[in-house]
Amino acid sequence: MRSNRNRPLAAIPPPSTASTESDYAFTLTRIAVAQICDSIGFTAAEAPALRTLTDVAVRYLRSIAKSAADSANSAGRTQSQLVDTVAAMDELSSVSGFAEAWRATGSLLNSGAVKNLVSFSKYSEEIPFAKPLPRKVFSIGRGKGLLNVDSNEYIGGEGKHIPKWLPVMPVIEKEEERGGKRKEIWGFCGKNEEMGREMKLEKKDMEWEGKGIELPLKRGGKVRFKIGNGGGVVGVCRRGGIGKRVLCESWICEEQNQKKSL
Amino acid sequence: MNQSQSQQTSEGRHEDDTALADFLASLMDYTPTIPDELVEHYLGKSGFQCPDVRLIRLVAVATQKFIADVATDALQHCKARQSAIVKDKRDKQQKDKRLILTMDDLSKSLREYGVNVKHQEYFADSPSAGLDPASREE
Numbered sequence: 001m002r003s004n005r006n007r008p009l010a011a012i013p014p015p016s017t018a019s020t021e022s023d024y025a026f027t028l029t030r031i032a033v034a035q036i037c038d039s040i041g042f043t044a045a046e047a048p049a050l051r052t053l054t055d056v057a058v059r060y061l062r063s064i065a066k067s068a069a070d071s072a073n074s075a076g077r078t079q080s081q082l083v084d085t086v087a088a089m090d091e092l093s094s095v096s097g098f099a100e101a102w103r104a105t106g107s108l109l110n111s112g113a114v115k116n117l118v119s120f121s122k123y124s125e126e127i128p129f130a131k132p133l134p135r136k137v138f139s140i141g142r143g144k145g146l147l148n149v150d151s152n153e154y155i156g157g158e159g160k161h162i163p164k165w166l167p168v169m170p171v172i173e174k175e176e177e178r179g180g181k182r183k184e185i186w187g188f189c190g191k192n193e194e195m196g197r198e199m200k201l202e203k204k205d206m207e208w209e210g211k212g213i214e215l216p217l218k219r220g221g222k223v224r225f226k227i228g229n230g231g232g233v234v235g236v237c238r239r240g241g242i243g244k245r246v247l248c249e250s251w252i253c254e255e256q257n258q259k260k261s262l
Numbered sequence: 263m264n265q266s267q268s269q270q271t272s273e274g275r276h277e278d279d280t281a282l283a284d285f286l287a288s289l290m291d292y293t294p295t296i297p298d299e300l301v302e303h304y305l306g307k308s309g310f311q312c313p314d315v316r317l318i319r320l321v322a323v324a325t326q327k328f329i330a331d332v333a334t335d336a337l338q339h340c341k342a343r344q345s346a347i348v349k350d351k352r353d354k355q356q357k358d359k360r361l362i363l364t365m366d367d368l369s370k371s372l373r374e375y376g377v378n379v380k381h382q383e384y385f386a387d388s389p390s391a392g393l394d395p396a397s398r399e400e
Contacts, residue, residue: 025300025303025304028297028300029296029300032295032296032297032300033329035295036295036326036329036330036333037333037363039295039330040330040333040334040337041337041361042333042336042337042340042361042362042363043360043361043362044360044361044362044363045362045363046362046363046364046365048365048381049363049364049365049367049368050363052365052368052369052372052379053329053332053333053363053368056329056332056372056377057296057325057328057329058304060325060328060329061296061301061304061305061308061321061325062304062307062308063308064305064310064321064324064325065304065305065307065308065309065310065321066308066309066310068310069308069309069310069311078311079311079312079313080310080311080312080317081312081317082286082314082317082320085312085317085320085321089320089321089324092328095375095376096374096375113324114282114285116327117285117320117323117324117327118281118285120323120326120327120330121285121288121289121292121323124327124330126292126293126294127295128293128295129293129295129296129297132297133297133299133300
């Protein structure tokens with residue numbers, strides 16, 4: 001890498017992707033690309049050329065990922081598989097022509113891109129990255145949970161996976177069982193109103209029980225509710241059009257009317 | 263006849279599959295230059311989700327190979343240009359034999375891979391930019 005000592009720093013244009021990508025990742029990629037160039041035989045590289053090559057590398061990676069993800073999504077999967085990756089690599093290497101048509105034969109290894117990769121990994125020497133990187137990101141679905149994640153950023157105990165910056169979970173209060181029904185009230189959702197409503201409902205229950213009117217367990221025929229004057233006996237009144245239901249004090253079915261008439 | 267053919271193809275497929283599995287297993291021992299974390303970062307950004315490390319390694323190796331191919335082509339361009347200079351001026355010993363990755367070589371090699379790199383002609387990325395290679399010598 002030739003150092004540009006003669007030029008002022010301000011004259012160096014900002015890297016094209018570094019404005020959108022994180023600078024850190026871009027810088028790391030540049031180091032890796034520089035290592036590859038070094039292994040090829042270059043002794044130095046101009047800064048803009050290296051930046052361009054890094055940009056191409058990043059775009060190559062991202063287009064492989066996007067193509068593979070699209071392929072997986074169109075197959076109805078969320079996770080990409082080997083097929084998607086190989087298809088994406090084939091697609092990207094299609095500029096130089098399809099070496100082998102693996103789709104026709106059905107075997108993945110018949111793909112020219114994969115065959116080239118096999119020979120590349122076999123005959124090229126390994127150049128590990130200059131420095132080991134700390135893994136700060138989540139391992140996606142690896143099943144081992146978090147790897148080397150800074151423990152200070154997460155809540156301990158049961159909520160190990162919950163980062164501290166998230167708001168606290170609302171407290172769920174379990175009330176005593178009323179009438180065989182267990183009721184849970186969310187801490188922040190208007191507890192007083194809820195309580196008031198329940199009290200009203202309970203009063204109604206008491207009234208109904210006092211009058212000795214019960215809903216039939218099995219409804220044999222059609223159940224009709226009379227609207228308006230039910231002779232002081234009939235129950236659910238509909239006032240003010242459809243959709244508004246007002247509970248009246250008592251109710252009666254048509255069946256009971258029939259019984260009375262009989 | 264057809265059965266024997268299908269048997270052969272199925273055997274061939276089986277061999278290919280085992281070879282592929284071996285290759286993927288060998289990737290676990292191979293350390294690509296582009297670190298896994300970096301590849302994971304970029305893949306995750308583009309919506310690629312995969313729990314398998316081998317696939318991430320595969321993508322890393324593919325990218326490494328692509329960059330290495332481009333750089334090799336650029337190196338050939340560089341060498342060819344330098345040898346042309348030497349041919350022109352045989353009497354002069356070439357002072358600078360260093361192989362430097364330049365924008366010209368890179369754009370030439372990238373064009374073969376379908377990437378059209380254009381930079382301004384007047385953009386001076388180095389003090390000797392825009393000059394002829396011959397005059398660069400002087």
